Amino acid sequence: DKIGELGFNPEEIAKLSVGRLNKQGKAFLDQIIRSAVDVDKLDFIVRDTYHTGAEYGYIDVFRLLHTIDVLDENLAVNVGALSALESFIIARIESFRSIYFHRVSRAVQIMLAMAMEKAKDELGLVNFKTPEEYLAFNDYTVWTKLKESEKSKEIIENLEKRKLLKCAFERTFYEKDRTVSRIFEFEEIRNQIRNEIAQKAGVEAEKVIIDVPTLPSVPYRHSVLMEPMEIPVFYKTKDGEKIPKRLSEVSGIFDVLKGFMNIIRVYTEAPYREKVGQAAVEVLGGTPYSAQISF
Incomplete structure (x- = not known):
């Protein structure tokens, strides 16, 4: 193949492309x-916030790269x-x-996933055996097939x-560990909560969808030398020596932000929104979304 002809190991290049080379003494290659x-x-946060019109994606990328x-x-x-660096971390959370959450x-992602599951x-959709078969399932092809299928047609038309x-x-709440998000990873727990909400609201269980997106405020692991959710920084002495530090040691903002952002949402169809919201409050506590006011 072409990569081999150029004197490179295709397997190593493949691992490096996803940051999983794990080469002894050269962790920085994966960390790039x-x-x-x-x-x-550094690319997608700036690009996506720009194209969505968000105001918080202005990061001094070149300053970071040069330091x-x-x-x-x-x-x-x-x-x-x-x-x-602090601006970058805050922009990522926002x-x-x-945007992504x-x-x-x-709601659109959930509906599309439901359509694909049904059809x-x-x-x-999951029976491909070669890369060519997988690549044939592009956006247009999958959308068209889902719209033609009687099992998923209604969902696609609603979209x-x-x-x-x-x-x-x-x-939304923030925790220092993943306890809450791990609880909701168990399907039986989500189903139990869904069924209880549906019963209290007087609707079919399939009309209630529990969504629990979770994000570590800092990408979970950066350095092989430090604990999770830490970023190595350094300062230079007058003679050029690099003195390592943890970011939490020099940034109060970072230390406060460390943890997990957990969002619990309950979705349903428009006619059931109010009673499902009230039932969710009884089960999960808090305020229904329809009653929340943004300031």
């Missing part, structure tokens, strides 16, 4: 692609760029909260008409 401050995040260095085989940021965006066997699932209940 997959870490707390990697090129992917990143290798320290004990790990990428580390010079504390001289502390404000740029982009997930306001936005209630309408999640996957009929359309063979086209913007008749989306409605958020009846929402609660």
